[in-house]
Amino acid sequence: MGTWSGVADAYRESFATLCAGAIERLLADTSGERHLDVGSGTGALAARADALGRKVIAIDADPEMVAVSTAVAGGRVVEGSLPDLPFDDNAFDAVTANFVINHVPDPRAGMRELARVVRPGGRVAATIWPSQPAEWAVLVAGAFSAAGVIPIPGQRLSADLDFERSVAGLRGLAEAAGLEAITATELKWDWDISVDALWGGIAGGVATVGQTFLAQMPEVQASAEREFREAATALAPEGILRLSTTAVYVVAT
Ligand SMILES: C[S@@+](CC[C@H](N)C(=O)[O-])C[C@H]1O[C@@H](n2cnc3c(N)ncnc32)[C@H](O)[C@@H]1O
Numbered sequence: 293m294g295t296w297s298g299v300a301d302a303y304r305e306s307f308a309t310l311c312a313g314a315i316e317r318l319l320a321d322t323s324g325e326r327h328l329d330v331g332s333g334t335g336a337l338a339a340r341a342d343a344l345g346r347k348v349i350a351i352d353a354d355p356e357m358v359a360v361s362t363a364v365a366g367g368r369v370v371e372g373s374l375p376d377l378p379f380d381d382n383a384f385d386a387v388t389a390n391f392v393i394n395h396v397p398d399p400r401a402g403m404r405e406l407a408r409v410v411r412p413g414g415r416v417a418a419t420i421w422p423s424q425p426a427e428w429a430v431l432v433a434g435a436f437s438a439a440g441v442i443p444i445p446g447q448r449l450s451a452d453l454d455f456e457r458s459v460a461g462l463r464g465l466a467e468a469a470g471l472e473a474i475t476a477t478e479l480k481w482d483w484d485i486s487v488d489a490l491w492g493g494i495a496g497g498v499a500t501v502g503q504t505f506l507a508q509m510p511e512v513q514a515s516a517e518r519e520f521r522e523a524a525t526a527l528a529p530e531g532i533l534r535l536s537t538t539a540v541y542v543v544a545t
Contacts, residue, residue, distance in 0.1 A: 295503065296353065296354040296357060296395070297354060297356070298356065298497065299356075299496055299497050299498045299502065300334065300354065300356035300357050300359070300360045301356075301360070301496070302492055302493050302495075302496020302497060302498050302502070303333065303334065303357075303493065303496070303498045304334045304360060305489050305492055305493065305496075306485065306489050306490055306492055306493025306494075306496070306498060307493050307498050307499065308333060308334045308336065309483070309485060309489075310428070310483045310485070310537065311333065311336075311390055311391045311419075312336050313479075313481040313483060313537060313539075314390055314391075314419045314479055314481075314539055314541065315336060315337045315340055315390065316340075317417075317479060317541065318337065318388045318390060318417040318419070319337070319340055319341060319344065319388075321415065321417050321474075321475065321543045322385075322386035322387075322388060322415045322417050322543075323385065323386060323415075324346070324384075324385020324386050324414060325345075325346055325347050325385060326346075326347055326349075326383065326384045326385045326386070327341045327346040327347065327348045327349070327384065327385065327386045327387075327388070328348075328349050328350075328351065328377075328379065328383070328384040328386070328387045328388070328409060328410075329341065329348060329349070329350045329351070329387075329388045329389075329390070330351055330352075330374060330377070330387060330388070330389040330392055330406065331351075331352055331353070331374070331389055331390070331391070331392025331395070331396075332350035332351060332352045332357065332358075332361045332365065332369065333352060333357050333360075333361070333390075334357065334360045334361060334364065335350055335360060335361030335362070335363070335364040335365030335369065336364070337350075337388060337390055338350035338361060338365035338369070339364050339365045341388075342365060346386070348365065348368070349368045349369075349370065349379075349384075350365050350368070350369040350370070351369070351370050351371070351372045351377065352369070352371065352372075353371070353372065353373040353374075354371075355371055358370070358371045373396075374389075374392070374393075374396045374401070374402035374405050374406075375396070375398055375401035375402050375404065375405040376405070377405050377408075377409055379409045380409070381408055381409065382409070382410070382411040382412065382414075383409050383411070384409055384410050384411065384414060385410075385411060385414045385415075386410070386414055386415050386416075386417070387406050387409060387410045387414070387415070387416045387417075388416075388417050388418070389402075389406055389416070389417075389418040389419075390418075390419050391419050391420065391421065391539070392418070393418050393420050393462075393465070394420040394421055394457065395499075397449070397453070398453055399449075399453070399454075399455050399465060400453070400455070400465060400468060400469070403416075403418070403465045403466060403468070403469040403471075404468075404469040404470070406418065406469070407466075407469040407470050407471050407544075410545075413545060414545065415474070415543055415544065415545050416466065416471060416542075416543070416544050416545070417541070417542070417543045417544075418462070418466075418541070418542055419479070419539045419540065419541050420457060420462055420539070420540050421457065421539060421540070422457050422458055422478070422538060422539070422540050423456070423457040423458065424538070426535070426536075426537055426538065427535040427536050427537070428483065428485075428490065428533075428535045428537075429501070431520070431523055431524060431527070431533075431535070432494065432501055432520060434519070434523055435516055435519035435520035435522075435523055436504070436505075436516055436519075438515075438519040439512055439515035439516035439518075439519050440512055440515070441504060441505070441508055441512055441516055442507075442508065442512075443504060444500075444503060444504050444507045447500045447503075447504075457540065458540060459476050459477060459478060459540050459541075459542075460476075461540075462476060462540050462541075462542045463476035463542055465542075466542050466544040467544075471544035471545060472544060472545055473542055473543070473544045474543045474544060474545055475541070475542065475543040476541070476542045476543075477540075477541055478538050478539065478540060478541065479538070479539045479540075479541045480536070480537065480538050480539075481536075481537050482534050482535065482536055482537065483533075483534070483535045483536075483537045484532055484533070484534050484535075485532070485533055485535065486531055486532050486533070487521060487524040487525060487528060487531050487532075487533060488531070490524070490533065491517065491520060491521065491524075494520070495513075495517070
């Protein structure tokens with residue numbers, strides 16, 4: 293969960309480059325002219341789909357993300373939120389949601405909405421992060437712990453709304469929405485990011501990790517940054533981190 297308000301620029305320079313690692317796979321596994329990208333963020337997937345000749349609509353809940361997407365994505369970018377998309381049933385040949393279902397307040401209703409707007413025989417392709425923390429998250433968690441960062445409440449869904457953040461969990465979500473899973477698997481890649489850019493995303497308030505940082509007292513924030521930079525620089529003396537990444541992925545029809 294967490295708020296995406298006011299973080300679009302920080303997101304673009306940091307975690308957007310992480311999420312971009314899945315874009316080509318989502319595009320390779322979908323086809324057709326009418327493409328909807330839900331939770332379009334900075335518009336990178338929509339821009340690539342546009343370049344492939346698809347008629348793309350991008351939609352995001354956050355107005356700043358919409359503004360950033362509009363600048364890069366071409367096509368149409370609109371503001372709107374899962375689970376209530378302003379489109380007719382069966383309106384699209386392909387629907388993508390790259391790291392979005394893990395951020396919505398009701399993932400089951402969100403997936404049902406993706407299923408509603410894709411045509412029979414069309415495809416929904418979606419990614420989430422698994423429950424095991426990624427290498428970047430382990431690095432940051434170590435720094436936060438050493439600095440005495442206090443977690444912020446309310447970042448987890450209640451048990452009745454949450455789902456298992458795994459291949460089986462995401463497949464189950466798609467099947468519960470009436471879709472048939474064609475592929476359900478993990479995707480793995482390395483994320484190359486500078487120490488400064490990763491810290492920029494955190495200090496800029498992106499996602500739960502950034503919101504947690506912003507909620508700390510100034511001295512705790514300063515200590516967290518010191519701890520992070522020390523650990524990150526030990527891993528990457530040249531300043532560019534290479535961090536292994538695993539996503540959970542489903543393609544369904
Ligand atoms: C992790 S970002 C992923 C952005 C983009 N898909 C990418 O790959 O870079 C999550 C995005 O989902 C959007 N979002 C969050 N809740 C949403 C909702 N209920 N409906 C639509 N978009 C939502 C956020 O504003 C943010 O742009």
